[in-house]
Amino acid sequence: MLSPEERAEIEAEFPHYPNRKAVCIDAMKIVQKRRGWVPDEALADIGELLGMSIADLDGVATFYNLIFRRPVGRHVIYVCDSVSCWIMGSDRQCGHLSERLGIQLGETTPDGRFTLIPIVCLGACDHAPVMMIDDDTHFDLTPARIDRILERYP
Amino acid sequence: MAAEKPLTLNMRPDGAALDRAAYERAGGYGALRKALKMSPAEIVEEVKASTLRGRGGAGFPTGLKWSFVPVNAPHPRYLVANADEMEPGTFKDRLLLERNPHLLIEGMAIAGYATGTDVGYIFLRGEYKLAAARIANALAEAYAAGYLGANILGSGYGMELRLHLSAGRYMCGEETGMLNALEGKRANPRAKPPFPPVSGLFGKPTTINNVETLCNVPPIVANGAAWFRGLSRGKDGGTKLYGASGKVNRPGIWELPMGTTIRELLEEHAGGMLDGFRFRGLLPGGASTDFLVEQHLDTPMDFTEVQKAGSRMGTGTMIVLDDKTCPVGMTWNLTHFFAQESCGWCTPCWSGLGWAERVLKAMEEGQGQPGDLEKLAFQTRFWAPGHTFCALAPGAAEPLQSALKYFREDFERHITEGRCPWR
Amino acid sequence: MATVYVDNQPYDMNAGQNLLHACLSQGMDLPYFCWHPAMGSVGACRQCAVKQFKDAEDKRGKLVMACMTPVAEGARISLRDPEAVEFRRAIVEGLMLNHPHDCPVCDEGSECHLQDMTVMTGHDYRRYRFEKRTFRNQYLGPFVNHEMNRCIQCYRCVRFYREYAGGNDLNAFALRNIVFFGREGDGVLESEFAGNLVEVCPTGVFTDATLKRHYTRKWDLQMAPSICVHCGLGCNTTAAERYGMLRRIINRYNGEVNGYFLCDRGRYGYEFVNSEARIRQPLLEGRPATPQAALEILRGLAPGQAIGIGSPRASLESNFALRQLVGPGHFYAGIPGSESRLLKLMLGILRDGPARTPSPRDIENCDAVLVLGEDVAATAPRMALSLRQSVRRQPMQTAERLHIPLWMDHAVREAVQDEKGPLFLATTNTTRIDDIATRAFRGSPDDIARLGFAVADALSGAGPGPALPTEIAAALKAARRPLVISGAGNRSQAIIQAAAAVAHALPGAALAFTAPECNSMGLTLMDAPSLEDALQAEADTLIILENDFYRRLPAPDIDRFLARFHRVIALDHLRTPTTAKAHVVLPAATFAEGDGTLVSSEGRAQRYFQVFVPAEPIRESWLWLGPWANLDEVNAALASALPQLAAATRAAPPATFRIAGAKIPREPHRYSGRTAMLANITVHEPKPPEDPDSALSFTMEGDFEGKPDQPPAALLPFFWAPGWNSIQSVNKFQEEIAGPLRHGDAGVRLIEVGRPSGTAAAGVPPGAPGESPAAGPNGRPTGEWLVVPLYHVFGSEELSRHAPAVAELAPAPYVALNPEDAAGFGPEVELFGARVPVKAAPDLPRGLAGVPAGIPPFAGLDLPAWSRISPPR
Numbered sequence A: 001m002l003s004p005e006e007r008a009e010i011e012a013e014f015p016h017y018p019n020r021k022a023v024c025i026d027a028m029k030i031v032q033k034r035r036g037w038v039p040d041e042a043l044a045d046i047g048e049l050l051g052m053s054i055a056d057l058d059g060v061a062t063f064y065n066l067i068f069r070r071p072v073g074r075h076v077i078y079v080c081d082s083v084s085c086w087i088m089g090s091d092r093q094c095g096h097l098s099e100r101l102g103i104q105l106g107e108t109t110p111d112g113r114f115t116l117i118p119i120v121c122l123g124a125c126d127h128a129p130v131m132m133i134d135d136d137t138h139f140d141l142t143p144a145r146i147d148r149i150l151e152r153y154p
Numbered sequence B: 001m002a003a004e005k006p007l008t009l010n011m012r013p014d015g016a017a018l019d020r021a022a023y024e025r026a027g028g029y030g031a032l033r034k035a036l037k038m039s040p041a042e043i044v045e046e047v048k049a050s051t052l053r054g055r056g057g058a059g060f061p062t063g064l065k066w067s068f069v070p071v072n073a074p075h076p077r078y079l080v081a082n083a084d085e086m087e088p089g090t091f092k093d094r095l096l097l098e099r100n101p102h103l104l105i106e107g108m109a110i111a112g113y114a115t116g117t118d119v120g121y122i123f124l125r126g127e128y129k130l131a132a133a134r135i136a137n138a139l140a141e142a143y144a145a146g147y148l149g150a151n152i153l154g155s156g157y158g159m160e161l162r163l164h165l166s167a168g169r170y171m172c173g174e175e176t177g178m179l180n181a182l183e184g185k186r187a188n189p190r191a192k193p194p195f196p197p198v199s200g201l202f203g204k205p206t207t208i209n210n211v212e213t214l215c216n217v218p219p220i221v222a223n224g225a226a227w228f229r230g231l232s233r234g235k236d237g238g239t240k241l242y243g244a245s246g247k248v249n250r251p252g253i254w255e256l257p258m259g260t261t262i263r264e265l266l267e268e269h270a271g272g273m274l275d276g277f278r279f280r281g282l283l284p285g286g287a288s289t290d291f292l293v294e295q296h297l298d299t300p301m302d303f304t305e306v307q308k309a310g311s312r313m314g315t316g317t318m319i320v321l322d323d324k325t326c327p328v329g330m331t332w333n334l335t336h337f338f339a340q341e342s343c344g345w346c347t348p349c350w351s352g353l354g355w356a357e358r359v360l361k362a363m364e365e366g367q368g369q370p371g372d373l374e375k376l377a378f379q380t381r382f383w384a385p386g387h388t389f390c391a392l393a394p395g396a397a398e399p400l401q402s403a404l405k406y407f408r409e410d411f412e413r414h415i416t417e418g419r420c421p422w423r
Numbered sequence C: 001m002a003t004v005y006v007d008n009q010p011y012d013m014n015a016g017q018n019l020l021h022a023c024l025s026q027g028m029d030l031p032y033f034c035w036h037p038a039m040g041s042v043g044a045c046r047q048c049a050v051k052q053f054k055d056a057e058d059k060r061g062k063l064v065m066a067c068m069t070p071v072a073e074g075a076r077i078s079l080r081d082p083e084a085v086e087f088r089r090a091i092v093e094g095l096m097l098n099h100p101h102d103c104p105v106c107d108e109g110s111e112c113h114l115q116d117m118t119v120m121t122g123h124d125y126r127r128y129r130f131e132k133r134t135f136r137n138q139y140l141g142p143f144v145n146h147e148m149n150r151c152i153q154c155y156r157c158v159r160f161y162r163e164y165a166g167g168n169d170l171n172a173f174a175l176r177n178i179v180f181f182g183r184e185g186d187g188v189l190e191s192e193f194a195g196n197l198v199e200v201c202p203t204g205v206f207t208d209a210t211l212k213r214h215y216t217r218k219w220d221l222q223m224a225p226s227i228c229v230h231c232g233l234g235c236n237t238t239a240a241e242r243y244g245m246l247r248r249i250i251n252r253y254n255g256e257v258n259g260y261f262l263c264d265r266g267r268y269g270y271e272f273v274n275s276e277a278r279i280r281q282p283l284l285e286g287r288p289a290t291p292q293a294a295l296e297i298l299r300g301l302a303p304g305q306a307i308g309i310g311s312p313r314a315s316l317e318s319n320f321a322l323r324q325l326v327g328p329g330h331f332y333a334g335i336p337g338s339e340s341r342l343l344k345l346m347l348g349i350l351r352d353g354p355a356r357t358p359s360p361r362d363i364e365n366c367d368a369v370l371v372l373g374e375d376v377a378a379t380a381p382r383m384a385l386s387l388r389q390s391v392r393r394q395p396m397q398t399a400e401r402l403h404i405p406l407w408m409d410h411a412v413r414e415a416v417q418d419e420k421g422p423l424f425l426a427t428t429n430t431t432r433i434d435d436i437a438t439r440a441f442r443g444s445p446d447d448i449a450r451l452g453f454a455v456a457d458a459l460s461g462a463g464p465g466p467a468l469p470t471e472i473a474a475a476l477k478a479a480r481r482p483l484v485i486s487g488a489g490n491r492s493q494a495i496i497q498a499a500a501a502v503a504h505a506l507p508g509a510a511l512a513f514t515a516p517e518c519n520s521m522g523l524t525l526m527d528a529p530s531l532e533d534a535l536q537a538e539a540d541t542l543i544i545l546e547n548d549f550y551r552r553l554p555a556p557d558i559d560r561f562l563a564r565f566h567r568v569i570a571l572d573h574l575r576t577p578t579t580a581k582a583h584v585v586l587p588a589a590t591f592a593e594g595d596g597t598l599v600s601s602e603g604r605a606q607r608y609f610q611v612f613v614p615a616e617p618i619r620e621s622w623l624w625l626g627p628w629a630n631l632d633e634v635n636a637a638l639a640s641a642l643p644q645l646a647a648a649t650r651a652a653p654p655a656t657f658r659i660a661g662a663k664i665p666r667e668p669h670r671y672s673g674r675t676a677m678l679a680n681i682t683v684h685e686p687k688p689p690e691d692p693d694s695a696l697s698f699t700m701e702g703d704f705e706g707k708p709d710q711p712p713a714a715l716l717p718f719f720w721a722p723g724w725n726s727i728q729s730v731n732k733f734q735e736e737i738a739g740p741l742r743h744g745d746a747g748v749r750l751i752e753v754g755r756p757s758g759t760a761a762a763g764v765p766p767g768a769p770g771e772s773p774a775a776g777p778n779g780r781p782t783g784e785w786l787v788v789p790l791y792h793v794f795g796s797e798e799l800s801r802h803a804p805a806v807a808e809l810a811p812a813p814y815v816a817l818n819p820e821d822a823a824g825f826g827p828e829v830e831l832f833g834a835r836v837p838v839k840a841a842p843d844l845p846r847g848l849a850g851v852p853a854g855i856p857p858f859a860g861l862d863l864p865a866w867s868r869i870s871p872p873r
């Protein structure tokens, strides 16, 4: 079931587009904002609201990389794996993160605190290597900085 | 507002966004007031005369693009600001979006008026959270002041402007993929023709411009085409946001006259290579441009000159390769990116990129085989413009084909030595 | 027409088309995957690349995708250009990277378009040395098997399923080189057109799940052109056999009828032929008997001793044979009067009225449609697929205004978005095409008729009327090619009259009626009295042709009727309640085991051909009943006895027809094992059976390859051309791609417009609102419900119910009530003596009760009928 807030927020998008289907990406993101991911039930409810089938929605959801169809940790760490960060040693920073958290890319820590995933260029190449945790971008990463930053995400 | 750096001059040094009041104090929205007193055709002519070329990478003349919307085209018409900026190594639009959002809004209002637009969208990549918040705020301010909405500044012209946050894919930056994304679909590109000005978003006439392109519009209208052309050192008018990343002393972003040479950018603005690193080459404007090397350093960075040197200016943000970084590894990283982001529509791209990536990975891991380089070279021809459905795969061909040309020995060493010499 | 130079040779090409379409029409071999003649171009696979030159001077040229490039006057292209050749080879290599190496065991092998194109492009050595991507397959229901590792990402499946056929439970997921085509999870594909995926998919991702259970390679199948027997539309099929078992049905292209697609009832209903319930030998009083004994009884009948009852699912020839045996005055049509009257009415309207009846293909080009009273999506499913195309006609004008060629499929869809042309549905309950309807009106059959008459009134300018009829009238009037569709589903004369009134009030309108069964129209053309009339007849013996009366009238009536005869003789394929009561039962050949002619709802007479000789003593009913030695003799007698059907006998050439002195083989060149098939029984090579009835042979001999004389394409048992082993080889047998078959599409139209447009039709009583024959809802007997039949794609039709895959999807009996009406009952009720669950049907008008048509225990009711509904005892 969509919560009343979710539903209201989705409906508030309707006037921004000439048809409801166009709202589907926003709708999935609205659910994800609250739940961390988009579970099957939510997909069915969104489908009903927008007049779309689950397959319609999942075809869209699986195309994009910021919509999660599986649960993620409380915090999602996106490490940039694109070229400028790579030149500046993102492999090593990523290795450090993996080691610190005890997980590989694509995995979630057993305590459900962090999910670690790669992301394409975050548009902060002048401060490479870069990562994003939830909504915050962190620049000029070094192992020591990474350790300090992680502490801020309980 | 006549200044040498119309895009960045008024940005606050503390990194905060220029709010409406400050923007207005610096002359902001004056261009919109002026534009609304002109006819749309006059604005299009002015922009044509300015020689402004699209800053999204392809350098298409902006005024000409606007004139493609047929005069009697149906409504609603749409205008979309391409703020997707997912090209690796590119970080110029983020600066404008975070620090000067009203400039984009004013540019869109003018572009909208010139093209008879009813609804505009700012298509922003989802990871740009700070920009999203600042644009949302600026939009509210602009609506409150009557710069947007049903009757802009009492002119009788109205345009709604919405912020759309992407769910993430490089393909969304391709303008027709973006239209599908805005329609809530998979962001596969569309066939052209028909071009978006004829049949675009929701089947209606649509104009699509890059953020930096649109931000150049208010200064052009305010100061005139001649002034704009005068800002440049070359044939293409205006200034350009240039950037550099990699092992340089001062990676960053600078607004400079169009046509500033690569050497000046690299040595003066980026402060040269970091101690202990030597320059080997660079991608002049993002991941989908050809490598340039030492011999090209005196090339002026504009659309025409970089093309003559065998590459493209692209987004104007350079990625520098040094001597301690493996060119094969770098090419693999780039090809991996394109393979990941292929939308899966056309065979040369989804299949060829996947294969090329595997070959490069094998090479980096010491599993390269004789014949691999020929195979890669063939792939780059396979992805030529027109062979694929959109420009993603042709973009992927550029760094790979030029790496094979300029760093051939490095590739060969990977195969003959059965390992990456940099590891 | 435009002159296009292909490798420096000038060709006349159709200027409206794309180069791929035009080159294929010229018979050239140009490989392709994503393009489909019925679905247009999207430019995804890049397989059809050719070199295009600016002018005669241009020697470099550039590669273009033929499917995305319009034919232009003076254009110069090359298929042989080395760069184009290499590019196409590289595309196939790219498609094959992840493709398994399992052709020898793959169920698509030997008729695989990917295999054909791989050979055509000359890709033979695999250079890819890495791991392939693998997928998990899904369970997609009883019809379609899923094997995703074979996928080449051409997007045809989703384009057909979603965009062409309107399904939404299949999609493309993810991106790059790992796109997955399937459902959101395991489950039965919802679309009744899902089976077309088997043919639309150029490789073996979607294959026929029923074939898989008794798998045979295409080259080992004995095939014949056939006609679908599962509704009245007359879709053309290819039926295929091996070892005496029918193995599958595939689409057989007919440019005027079904084009490239079938519905799943038509594709998968065939397994009734292999059913356990088949009657395989004559029975006398329940005991096996020799054919001679049975024949003696038939031959021994004195004139006037027997009456004969024909069947709308038996061929013209078999019905005629019975008619001759018993005498024309003793022959009855075997359909209830309620239906028979309707069919005669329809025939009269089509024959004498000004409105032309469209072919199913014509329907796709109609641009405003009113469907009056018939749930076509369930009773004539393929027609509903045509309607899905017709609603695109008007919006396509937007694309035309923007100069987008209509074959640029996605560009057209993007320009048009969700816009749909006018389609008005008036039915008793929801239908499977409600999603494309401009408006769906629900009412009782009388309400529907009243709506129809109101539309007709509005069209005749009767002044401002109620909103809906006015809206419908305006939409039909504004259309270039308006169409009215109705049918016998509700047994309402008023509805048929109303439909005719609407069509006749619209100059140039087309009028289509669906017919309940595969030869309903043919039987009607024979002009025999109804089943009820037979109930009154006096005779010693009753002969029943391929007809189960218990599906037509209430059981007590039939029981009484059958009991009156001294002897009941029944011919049929399957054991039915009717054959159970017969004293003599004769095994009748099915469509696959015999030859015959059927007349479709459009009035098109079409021949089906024997696919295989059934085990003795199964034979065609006409052979049991008549004195004739072969089909041509029956047809000669038929043509002279029934002049209105004379043209039907020309639906196929006579058995003496030869091409280059030879018959046309039913078996492909590579058909294997013919001489060894029975070696376990006898080592003597069996002589292939003779076929006295048609120009086809039961052999593989007969080679027309490259000869000047070619068999008419409509007569070919299978489509095959060198290098083209898949079903897409039909390209080589069309006059023009997606146009008529070479030497013409199959069939002869028996009904053409009688009167010039504009004159009112005779035989249509003036109908006015409220004057319809049955009592309106206000006249409803107290405490009773008007029970209406609700049709199901799977389950309502008699023969396909015996195919296990179809039976799996048939509904269990129920009674549907409007929720407000249902509130008065518990979860189960009693109706017509049966206890059934109540299903809430929000769209069903109050006062109506819907029961699934053709599904026991409701199969034999003559619906609609008034009835009480009571709580279960």
Ligand SMILES: Cc1cc2nc3c(=O)[nH]c(=O)nc-3n(C[C@H](O)[C@H](O)[C@H](O)COP(=O)(O)O)c2cc1C
Pocket: B053, B054, B055, B056, B057, B058, B059, B060, B062, B065, B082, B083, B084, B085, B086, B087, B170, B171, B172, B173, B174, B175, B176, B208, B209, B210, B211, B213, B214, B390, B391, B392, B395
């Ligand atoms: C794969 C791909 C990604 C692209 N990404 C972007 C992008 O992120 N931002 C952008 O402005 N243009 C991008 N472009 C270019 C756009 O398609 C388009 O040319 C541009 O937005 C037009 O604006 P302009 O004329 O103002 O440059 C991309 C093109 C391709 C093929």
Ligand code: SF4
Pocket: B171, B189, B341, B342, B343, B344, B345, B346, B347, B349, B350, B388, B389, B390, B391, B392, B393, B394
């Ligand atoms: S080149 Fe082809 S597969 Fe690649 S992104 Fe473009 S359309 Fe998609």
Ligand code: FES
Pocket: C020, C031, C032, C033, C034, C035, C042, C043, C044, C045, C046, C047, C048, C049, C065, C066, C067, C068
């Ligand atoms: S058939 Fe032309 S691109 Fe697929």
